[in-house]
Amino acid sequence: MYKQIYFILALILACLNLGFCQMYWEKLYDNLSYKFSDKPAPRRDAAIGFDIERQRVIIYGGWQVNPSHSNTNSFTMPVLFDDTWEFNLKTKTWKPLSFSLNRPSARYGMLYSHSKHGLYISCGKGLFENYLNDLWVYDFSDDQWRKMDQTYISINPEARYSPIGGIYPSYEFNTNDLKNNLYLGMGRAQYEMFDNMFYYQFTDLRSLNGMWDRIYTEILTGPYSFTHPHGRAYSSSTMISPDELLIHSGCLSGSFSGGPCPSADSWIFSHKYNKWEKVDSSCISPRLYSSMASVISDGYRKSAVLFSGLEIDRTILKTEIELEDEVALYDNLANRWVIKKVQGFFFPEKRNGHVMCTGKFNSDFGVFMFGGFGHSSDNTLGDLWFLKVNISTIFENEISPNFYTINTNKKNKCSTYFSTIHLHAILMFIGCAILINISNIISNYFKSKKYSKIFYFTFMLLGLLIVSVGLIFGFWSSRGLPHLAHSIIGIFTYLLLLIQPIVQLM
Structure with a gap:
């Protein structure tokens, strides 16, 4: 009996020593587990948020193409959603929310982000290729959607699809209400690719009052300068601090614009210094329709998780595609992306159009991921996963041997794009x-x-x-x-x- 206990303790210590417990995926929900009426329909390009007080994940909107027509050449009208769902992390069950008529119109490809008070969404594409620029909040306290005021003096963002931005989620996990701004920028409309940036100034985090203001970063350099990223869509982004926005890749072509699609660049925008800074992304692949979420900081380390996306495209002749047990992590101390192995035996299917957000499950901090379009199944997904990330020790592990040598930790074959x-x-x-x-x-x-x-x-x-x-x-x-x-x-x-x-x- 004692030998078995000692053996189990030895395994746990070995696990901790090797870093196996630093990062792993856990499947919270499989879309084959429940009746159709008890779960949200599989979808992509939705919105996701996390309610720390009631321990639940909130899903809104998105779209789905009829699977039976996904491989045909005929045009199929996509199904757009305007429903809201919660996933209870304690009972691991879905529940539909907010049947009120006062809610956002059906859309996908919107900006989404959350504070401890609610889930915010803005812009997106609606029915009949209708581009939107409204701003809504789903209030966690009473489960109601409310439209945010945009005063007459606001410099409102143009209607667009697939923008970048968000709110930094640090205040979710302490009692201090930091007055963070909601950032929004880039994206595309039918005839324009945007490279501008805006931020929404809240009166307070529970107020429905506020106004948009534009951040002028390209006024002295022009839209095609090397000092800031070109306008793009289908990019992934997240806030890594209250005033720093991290973005990666995206499509620079279309809507009367030109450039790589996908691009291979990563950037950080600092509102404090009102400038963009290039990030070393030579060791991760360019991609479209990926998703990114920040990792809760340990005081000095700022990080983000980037998972999957469309890494194969007609314009890509050579690239290093991430394996199913790998994710990309941003290291702010080195200002670069690195590839990390996720430990375990079960991993989510590689996908694009999925959504991710920062959160907490049980006592672990990490990232929730929902939906997307599966690369192996060739179908829209509706599964929910949690990636546990221990930010204080995660960068002590060796980097994936696909990109770095294990012993010397030097670049081996990064720039293959x-x-x-x-x-x-x-x-x-x-x-x-x-x-x-x-x-x-x-x-x-x-x-x-x-x-x-x-x-x-x-x-x-x-x-x-x-x-x-x-x-x-x-x-x-x-x-x-x-x-x-x-x-x-x-x-x-x-x-x-x-x-x-x-x-x-x-």
């Missing part, structure tokens, strides 16, 4: 800057030499061929018709290049 935009730039440089310039040099300075025309046309036609291929990859990457100055000037230059050999023959 290569896309059709990179290929476009390389081909255009080889074709225009090298081959066509060589042909022009031959034509101007060696035209009296023997075989000069043969060499001229050889280099010129080879250069035009490579430029043509590069142009195709450029349009393949842009996801739209030419509308930017870069693409318009590029097409005009390409037409002039085509005329050159014709003029030479005349």
Whole structure:
């Protein structure tokens, strides 16, 4: 008997020593466990929040495409939700909430965030491609939706879909009510990609009064500066402090904008200093429709969890895809993303369009995750998971051997991302800057030499061929018709290049 007890204690000590208890997934709910009427329908791009006082997770909205038509080429109208559900962490059961008519309209892809008083949502896309910019709060005290006031002096954000932002959740777990702002920025509308940032100033965290104000970060640098991120959608973001916003990746193309889709960059915005700072993201993959949530700070460490997303895209030629037992963690002391192994035997399916929020289950701090579109099942999901994260010791573990060597903790093979935009730039440089310039040099300075025309046309036609291929990859990457100055000037230059050999023959 005593030997068995000692053996169990030894296993626990070994577990703690090896860091096995620092981070693990726990499935709280499987969407196959209950009757349909007792659970929310599977969905993606919803809103999620955590009520610390009543120990429950709140879900709102989202959308779902009929699975029977998901693999067909015919257009299928998505099903949009405007329902609100709670998951009781003590009984592990779902319950529908708020049947009042005074509630937000059905939507998905909205900004969502929560304080200890309620779940806030703003913007999103509604029925018939309707872009929204209203602001609502679901009050945890009486389970009612209320529309937040936006005064006449407010500089309200434009209606948009898939914005970034949120509220830092530090005040959920202590008695102090920090007057944090709600941040909102970027996202897209039908004909515009936004790169602006706003914040909503609360009178207090329970008040329905407040106003929007714009944060001017690009006024002196222009929208395409290297000092701040370009406008984007389908990005993941979270607040890592009351005035610091962390974002990763996203799509820069579409809505009369251009750029990588997905992009490989990460940034931190500091409202205190009113500036953006680049984050080292070379060891994590670019992705779309991912989700991120902050991890409760231990005083000096600011961190966030980034899980899954759409890491494979038509524009990506090479990348390192995370394994199912890995997540990305932000390390503020090194200002970089690292890959960490999650211990255990059961892991959530890789997915995109899922939602995550900071929370607490039993005595453990961590992150809740709900829904999304499963990569293996090829279907919309409705499961709920909790990722326990011990922030005080998590960075003491060795980093995933896929990206770092175990013994030296040095980079092994991080920068593996290569896309059709990179290929476009390389081909255009080889074709225009090298081959066509060589042909022009031959034509101007060696035209009296023997075989000069043969060499001229050889280099010129080879250069035009490579430029043509590069142009195709450029349009393949842009996801739209030419509308930017870069693409318009590029097409005009390409037409002039085509005329050159014709003029030479005349």
